[in-house]
Amino acid sequence: MDRFSWSNGLLEIDETLVVQQRGVRLYDGDDKECCLSIPLSQIIFFEEQAAGIGKSAKIVIHLHPSSPSKEPGPFQNSKYSYIKLSFKEHGQIEFYRRLTEEMTQKRWETTPVSQPLSSGTGTQAGKTRAVGIVGIERKIEEKRKETDKNISEAFEDLSKLMVKAKEMVELSRSIATKIKDKQGDITEDETIRFKSYLLSMGIANPVTRETHGSGTRYHMQLAKQLGDMLQAPLEERGGMMALTEVYCLVNRARGMELLSPEDLLNACKMLESMRLPLRLRVFDSGVMVVQLQSHSEEEMIASALDNVSDLNTNYSSSLSILLSSLSFLNYFPRLLLAEKVGHLCRDDSVEGLRFYPNRF
């Protein structure tokens, strides 16, 4: 692989660090081998190669022939015109995305050239026609550029989300290690920060390494679809629907191309971040519901309180099922929520569980 030149690992004047990924193995063509640098302008085209059993995911990068004025590198000659980057510690999705962004922007063309590049490497913004394989590759790349524009816009929100999630994951890791090492208490600050992050993000699981918390385009589209489709049913059911109900409704409506529960869950998790009028809520008991954004907690509590005080004295859980058209599954969490806020208190006896307006 003769496109590489040795570098000292530091950034040159016009170079900026886009993304760094550890544990990437370099393949010269298909040969395995082992801080090497290669200018992005040398890249014609690149693609992902999915992971297989025993093989990690790879990105294949096709390169121009090396220029004669290139600085010395590990190889003088190579029979391949492409390299492979093998991601041993995941991160290929992120790397691929960043590489795509950089390739679309082609920042090295706008800044003054400080690296020895001959003009003959043909890295102009792709309108020049070329024949042969290079031409075909060029056309494919153009097509990609267009679709990628849409993706990168959507990904912006997600990358912000990811940054926040990363902070939170680090914080939770530090807390976990502190607890493990028993190095004194967690500071007040960190606990508060931790809690505020959890509240704002609603994340139960930390960011996974493979996906970096970014939903795929599929989930985003799905979330949009759900947003449109679920408005009417939610209105009918008083603004809240259990996730199982949503699953049944959605799949029944789709007929073909059914959703897996996992896909539905991932799509629902993105509802809030995409600023759709719906959101996913998880109660303490573990029940998950999809809720209209307009259906705030206060309204729920107020309605629960109204129902309870309407009957003037007490209000048993079973009676509430008869009187309200909502299912028990929806109503009981409301009662619990109202109790948690302090509007209701409970009466637990041999006669059963009842809720009263909190007169304490």
Add this chain to the structure above:
Amino acid sequence: MSFEWPWQYHFPPFFTLQPNVDTRQKQLAAWCSLVLSYCRHHKLYTLDVMEAQESPVFNNKKMERKLSVEAIQVVFEELRKKGNLEWLDKNKTRCLVMWRQPEEWGKLMYQWVSKNGMVNSVFTLYELSNGDDTHGEEFHGLEEWMLLRSLQALQTDGKAEIITMDDGKGVKFF
């Protein structure tokens, strides 16, 4: 004069230990004051946990609600924290209820003593708690353990001295 029950006594949730922390605090406060005022009214100085379950305080028969044993323990623990209760045994089956603190008792007795010009005289404990002279005073009928504590409190203040006599204890007021 019959005992007046507070409004909470007729409110069914009062007999269920509330999970909501704020509500529970208010509930426990109400229970504490109920227990203390009941004991004060009936001049109860000790309570047995098993008996307490059937006592009208914790068992509202008319409403068919009663406080569970766990909840009673919680209420007692709350009283203990406030300084109104002391366990007599390690198993927490019997306890002393101090609906009035020893210092207050001591003050009451000293007031009576000085009002009647009996400073510098000696009393036996029995005279104080059960004598004819003290009939009608609030501390009449005070149980000995409480009487002693109250007198000890006065002693610390320098207003009295406990004397050991042949057939028991006595006290001299200054």
